[in-house]
Amino acid sequence: MRKYDIVSGLFLLALSLAICAGSLRLNVGTLTAPSSGFFPLVTGLVLGIFSILILIESRKSGKDIVRFWASDANKKGIYLTFLFILVYALLLEPLGFIGTTILFFFLVSRFVSGHRWATAVFFALVTSFSTYFVFTILLHAPLPPGFLEGIF
């Protein structure tokens, strides 16, 4: 665990330095007249202090080797999930809600959850159309239109 504490402590220390640097570029003001950079600077300093304490605490952490991944971890599924979320974000407005949701649901069901093609397609169609119906017709919440939405 020690290695993880050192890595995370150093990351947080770097982040705190970046926050402090960014705050100093804003107007910090004075104690009697604090300005926009004052509060972020304080949070950056406090984060810096705690990240140093994490690094000090890491010396007490056990030297036991903790693996990042579980022994039979579904690593491919995790990476793909992050990728599919990114694809969903990028295609949602150009392709429309129904088309993108069908694609997203199909990809996650087929390649992350490991469902059969037919099951994945069925889930994708049912979820996207039913959600579209609930949000646009029942809740009157607009969702991005695409060519499939033109059907309704």
Add this chain to the structure above:
Amino acid sequence: MDFWSNIAMGFSVVAVPLNIIFCFLGVLLGTLIGVLPGLGPGPTISLLLPLTYHLDPVTSIIMVAGIYYGAKYGGSTTSILLNIPGEVDSVATCLDGYQMARQGRAGPALGISAFGSFIAGTFATLALMFVAPPLASFALRFGPPEIFSLMVLAMVLITFVSSGSQVKGLAMASLGLFLGSIGLDIFTNVDRFVLGFNFLLDGLGIVPVIVGLFGVGEVISNLEVQFRSEIYQKRVSNLLPSLKDWKDSIRPIIRGTLIGFFVGMVPGGGGIASTFASYTIEKRISKHPEKFGKGAIEGVAGPEAANNACSGANFIPLLTLGIPTNGIMAIIFASLLINGLQPGPMLIKNQPNLFWGVIASMYLGNVMLVILNLPLISIWVRFLTIPYSVLAPLVLFFCLLGAYTLKNAVPDLIITLIFGIFGFLMRKFRYEAAPLIMGFVISELVEGAFIRSLLMSGGSFSIFFRRPISCVLMIIAAILFLLPFLGRKPKTLGSSDE
């Protein structure tokens, strides 16, 4: 308006058909997600936040509260039948509940768990009614220094009782405070840390951050290792505990209720702390401690009562002081903010229909939960057979939908993804999400109180120690902060947020 008129008003609010329907939906969903391992109230409430934009604030909070305490009921079913806690707070119930199921006594275990939860939940609601209004009146005396000190104490407390490192928790709280300050400065109207992205001018959205950390982060963590376990007793019968079961359980239920209520009122006092406290006490005072862990009904009754009393008490600091006591309360805090309501001492005064309506809904919700959890138990048992591979795409999709529909903005999906990855890494590096969420949602309040205090004192930090209430709060915070360095941190406590 006197006490009884307030209660009558609360029941008149909850008697509206729409509120009854959403109270039922809340406890139903709560039970469902409590039963399903790997899907907690945090992600569920966060992914239902978009639905609350379209509802009346009172209705949406009634539903959200129902999900929270409903999940506590449902969590015990999975613990007893599957030996997997449906919720982290139900871990203690696994110890004896599962053993009872193995001995063919799943029925009485589930029965006493539901009745114990009902008694504790009703007591907590009653006590909430009596404790909250005077506490809120007292808190009205608080000025900026007291508010700041109270927030500092809340952050120290939530990290003090967490299961992980306090220093890591406080680092996360500081990071949360910083993240909450991104966007336009409330005092000077200057943009901060927007890095040229105009969508950040309004700040990081509460929903994308919470949905990312809790929803996406949790799904990804669950995807890594699949659940595999054996269900004992797919058919459950004889749910009504015998006279002997009642005799053995009634005192543990009373003690568990009191423990849960007092632990729940303390910021950071999560269900898991109260359940283990109750379990330890029952085992210690029992004439047959050797039966614990082998199917003692007292080991189910006490912790279940503690857990449910705790969930009711968790609302006290939130509704009276504006302090979210754990991660889920932070999400409820966020849902109040989204609905244009500021949790804190003024809430009871300004929104009496909300406060008393939610309380009245808790009585109704507890009755609904007993009905849902006893006669319908066979249906819940069937839900246990739904594989996580079916749930995961659904949860992920609703997370994304929730993040997007707040502002119909694609950048919110990217923020959700970033915080999803961050939430996953936090779990790997043993950092808790609750302090970060808490810091994030109270950031504006903390900054306002801090800056105003400095302006009041002419730039002197001594203002936090010159005023008696503020000084006491700061001293308690300092003691709690220093205790772990002296090796005095209790090792068995843990927060119930994840």
